[in-house]
Amino acid sequence: MTDVSARNGVRPLAHALDKNRDVGGEGSDPVAPTETPLRLFIAEFLESRIAAAALAVLALLVAVALAAPWVTPQNPYDLGALDILDGRQPPGAGASAGFTMILGSDGLGRDLYSAIVYGLRISLLVGVMSGVLALLIGVCAGLLAAYAGGRTEALIMRLVDLQLSFPAILVALMLVAVLGKGVEKIVVALVAVQWAYYARTVRASALVERRREYVEAARGLALSPARIMLRHILPNCLPPLIVVVTVQTAHAIALEATLSFLGVGMPPTEPSLGVLIANGFEYMLSGRYWISVFPGVALLITIVSINLVGDQLREVLNPRLRR
Amino acid sequence: MTAFLIRRLMQAGLVVAVMSVIVFFGVNVVGNPVDILVSPEADQAERARVIREFGLDQPVWQQYLLFLKGVAQGSLGRSFVHGESALKLILERMPATVELALAALIMAIVIGIPLGLYAGVRPAGRISKAIMAGSILGFSLPTFWVGLMLIMVFAVNLGWLPSTGRGATASVLGISTSLVTADGLAHVLLPAFNLALLKISLVVRLTYAGAREASQQDYIKFARAKGLSERRIVGVHLLKNIMIPVVTVLGLEFGNLLAFSVVTETIFAWPGMGKLLIDSILLLDRPVVVAYLIVIVLAFLAINFVVDALYSALDPRVRLKDAGS
Numbered sequence: 127m128t129d130v131s132a133r134n135g136v137r138p139l140a141h142a143l144d145k146n147r148d149v150g151g152e153g154s155d156p157v158a159p160t161e162t163p164l165r166l167f168i169a170e171f172l173e174s175r176i177a178a179a180a181l182a183v184l185a186l187l188v189a190v191a192l193a194a195p196w197v198t199p200q201n202p203y204d205l206g207a208l209d210i211l212d213g214r215q216p217p218g219a220g221a222s223a224g225f226t227m228i229l230g231s232d233g234l235g236r237d238l239y240s241a242i243v244y245g246l247r248i249s250l251l252v253g254v255m256s257g258v259l260a261l262l263i264g265v266c267a268g269l270l271a272a273y274a275g276g277r278t279e280a281l282i283m284r285l286v287d288l289q290l291s292f293p294a295i296l297v298a299l300m301l302v303a304v305l306g307k308g309v310e311k312i313v314v315a316l317v318a319v320q321w322a323y324y325a326r327t328v329r330a331s332a333l334v335e336r337r338r339e340y341v342e343a344a345r346g347l348a349l350s351p352a353r354i355m356l357r358h359i360l361p362n363c364l365p366p367l368i369v370v371v372t373v374q375t376a377h378a379i380a381l382e383a384t385l386s387f388l389g390v391g392m393p394p395t396e397p398s399l400g401v402l403i404a405n406g407f408e409y410m411l412s413g414r415y416w417i418s419v420f421p422g423v424a425l426l427i428t429i430v431s432i433n434l435v436g437d438q439l440r441e442v443l444n445p446r447l448r449r
Numbered sequence: 450m451t452a453f454l455i456r457r458l459m460q461a462g463l464v465v466a467v468m469s470v471i472v473f474f475g476v477n478v479v480g481n482p483v484d485i486l487v488s489p490e491a492d493q494a495e496r497a498r499v500i501r502e503f504g505l506d507q508p509v510w511q512q513y514l515l516f517l518k519g520v521a522q523g524s525l526g527r528s529f530v531h532g533e534s535a536l537k538l539i540l541e542r543m544p545a546t547v548e549l550a551l552a553a554l555i556m557a558i559v560i561g562i563p564l565g566l567y568a569g570v571r572p573a574g575r576i577s578k579a580i581m582a583g584s585i586l587g588f589s590l591p592t593f594w595v596g597l598m599l600i601m602v603f604a605v606n607l608g609w610l611p612s613t614g615r616g617a618t619a620s621v622l623g624i625s626t627s628l629v630t631a632d633g634l635a636h637v638l639l640p641a642f643n644l645a646l647l648k649i650s651l652v653v654r655l656t657y658a659g660a661r662e663a664s665q666q667d668y669i670k671f672a673r674a675k676g677l678s679e680r681r682i683v684g685v686h687l688l689k690n691i692m693i694p695v696v697t698v699l700g701l702e703f704g705n706l707l708a709f710s711v712v713t714e715t716i717f718a719w720p721g722m723g724k725l726l727i728d729s730i731l732l733l734d735r736p737v738v739v740a741y742l743i744v745i746v747l748a749f750l751a752i753n754f755v756v757d758a759l760y761s762a763l764d765p766r767v768r769l770k771d772a773g774s
Contacts, residue, residue, distance in 0.1 A: 384591060390727065
């Protein structure tokens, strides 16, 4: 940690959570009155310029994706608005509707910038949706395994081990082959691939937390197991979980793009970034690079910024990596 | 050891059996392969003949029993599209995939270990920082997009390397491989690098972490005190001690390479079994999909077992036990 941050009283979050106020920082600390764990956390996170920039980029991407209809010159799915004569135009060409296609157009005459923004929307949606579902299932399974122990634990963890011994792409391909095409099927496949990571993470930290005094105290109060698990143990398992969430979301987005590129993912009616890249593949060899490259760059920026944010979260949240 | 072996074998048998049921029943619910197999102009009698020929008129459970009967006789079914034994189709394409995965593995070792070692020995250096930043990028880049970029730059723009197919093959010890001909090597370079990129990043990170940790150890300090050359310290003392995790992970990753070759093979039109799988899924060629999954699961279980056994051989502190117990 640098001198500056030490003077400002930016201390490791873990400490702040453990003993809400430890000695040393108090008297010499000008910002002490407003110092909360959350503020500490934010300050520490922003210490890395790269991570801060990545977070800003990510926020921008999400905002643009959410506001897609208002920030794009064209609705790429409105077939009436498309003009086939606009097809395969290089970046900067003018569309027949009057606007400039800053990133060019694809084979159907879609403005590529608009298509990317809408595609980003689908990619993020699928990634987040599958992440949240996998999180719910994984957390429940992991908590149950840690709390119940015995056969339940053995069964759940065997399943987790078994699944993690196969690469994600293989499991996903298998499921897609079984389930067929479609948005909800891709989400199911992504959830099935991810839940095991959450379950493993939650179980590992829940096993540690279970032995703590506060859990014993809660037991002593005769609280229900569900309440102890969800209200007492779970909040203390959050730090590693948050890191896994970011990493897994990036994975899910990349995996969905890969499946879509292979032609077994999102249907053409819901063109995610992967579908756009696949569409551009055939034009690549004739030198029309932009149709594949720009959606790919959008995908790359999304994944890299999520990973960078996740990396910094790991730094800040992991007490073992304390500087 | 024997008990461990038997238990693992039983587990593997169970996994394969369950898998085959799930996949077989699952695959047989999706779509109607008849629509693809029979041309739209065919009359009703022709349709019925095809349906009967492939056994699609029977209930699924009966089809499964027939499939099991075939398995007992060493057949995993007959491809709808190619009209050949599915197992034969897969085994024919297996050498191409294994070759690609091997080439990628070699690249990961040859490129990854020196880079990781360099960065681990001088963690503060500018080049080291660049290497580590590059490894994060390597993790983040989606394989298929890197493949596209490689094709665009090296095949389309520069025209240095071919972008599709396997090139000339030659027979070595009865196995036909393209790793021994110049044309074959030129063809394997791009796809292998594409497949290897993730693993290179992984090896860099592992070696880096291992080197940083080992540099603090007493035996390195002692070697320094003894006045050994830096070259010998890094090349012998350091490298030997960080190889165990690297070897283990690479062993496990070999299976991963086989699986991920699905993506690379599709992009580079590499005639391996991954491309066969994707084509078969798209054409609803059920027997090939089922057979591929059974073969790959078996390969995986075998690889995992070998790595576990190797690990205990490399590191005597590890005893073979069942995971989780």
